[in-house]
Amino acid sequence: MDDKTVLSRIHGLVDEEHKLRQQLSKGEISSSEEHERLKEVEEALDQCWDLLRRRRAAREYGNDPNSEQAHSVGEVEGYLQ
Secondary structure, three states: OOHHHHHHHHHHHHHHHHHHHHHHHOOOOOHHHHHHHHHHHHHHHHHHHHHHHHHHHHHHOOOOHHHOOOOOHHHHHOOOO
């Protein structure tokens, strides 16, 4: 997955996040449905941002960014801030 593809995925997930919030405000989905799906979207966003940062770091240090793969949700969500 190249940077452009990762960024496209990020934009799609952000759009989905906005759509979910709109659906909730219009009463089209329940709060629990929105919460459950938002959690999945936020985890996917975290994975994408992590991959993009690692690809950029690899490129900066002269390594092949294509060798970077997405880490699991558990690994990404377990990072210390």
